[in-house]
Amino acid sequence: MIYQSIKHEEMRLHDFDPENRPRERFLNSGPASLSPAELLAIILRIGSRKLNIVDTCNEIIARFTLEKLVNVTIGELQEIKGIGEAKAMQIVAIFELNKRLHYSKNNKKKIQAAKDIFEYMTGRIPDETKEHLFVLHLNTKNQITKTEIVSVGTLNAALIHPREVFKAAIRESSHAIILVHNHPSSDVEPSNADKQITELLKKASAVIQIELLDHVIIGKTEWFSFRESGLL
Numbered sequence: 001m002i003y004q005s006i007k008h009e010e011m012r013l014h015d016f017d018p019e020n021r022p023r024e025r026f027l028n029s030g031p032a033s034l035s036p037a038e039l040l041a042i043i044l045r046i047g048s049r050k051l052n053i054v055d056t057c058n059e060i061i062a063r064f065t066l067e068k069l070v071n072v073t074i075g076e077l078q079e080i081k082g083i084g085e086a087k088a089m090q091i092v093a094i095f096e097l098n099k100r101l102h103y104s105k106n107n108k109k110k111i112q113a114a115k116d117i118f119e120y121m122t123g124r125i126p127d128e129t130k131e132h133l134f135v136l137h138l139n140t141k142n143q144i145t146k147t148e149i150v151s152v153g154t155l156n157a158a159l160i161h162p163r164e165v166f167k168a169a170i171r172e173s174s175h176a177i178i179l180v181h182n183h184p185s186s187d188v189e190p191s192n193a194d195k196q197i198t199e200l201l202k203k204a205s206a207v208i209q210i211e212l213l214d215h216v217i218i219g220k221t222e223w224f225s226f227r228e229s230g231l232l
Helices: 002-009 022-029 036-044 053-069 085-106 114-121 162-171 192-208
Strands: 132-138 144-152 176-182 211-218 223-225
Touching: 022 036, 036 053, 036 085, 053 085, 114 132, 114 176, 114 211, 114 223, 132 162, 144 162, 162 176, 162 192, 176 192, 192 211
Parallel strands: 176 211
Antiparallel strands: 132 144, 132 176, 211 223
């Protein structure tokens, strides 16, 4: 009776019909044959009393989408019935590992165009509802050696001092820098403030002799390069 009670409470992957078990299809046909919910179910393994694990994972993805699941918090995940602290931690850990893999692949990548910057910055903005100004430090091979956040909030040339931008570049003996900031609206056209900041830092770079290679504005799917647009 105890065994039956436990089995009723927790719907495991091996309780599915063999042909419908994600694990068997994973082994026979590979991970590409599984839906995102089924892949997540393989990791979490056990569902709740009223929902099997695949149904629970479908609900997670339906609520957050794969794109937003990357930045979801443990607390938000626990709002899903059947997801406790342990399962929420598993999910967050998976996406954190994926972020770190993305970062490691992009480290030391040679920057040749603004597109490379856009790809490098994917997943690196902590809160895309706010503007962030980043400085990327490059060596003589145009490889990024350091990434730092200089400002958070609406950019204003009166508030962005060249000292804050070039301080780390001098300390790190950077060969050049690239400015990057995001537009939460996804409209990547530069504002007057963006142009003023770029002009100010261009003059400072000439004095300090650390080249300002570009200023790139990024949105969700697009980017704007001051250099490629002939403005730098």
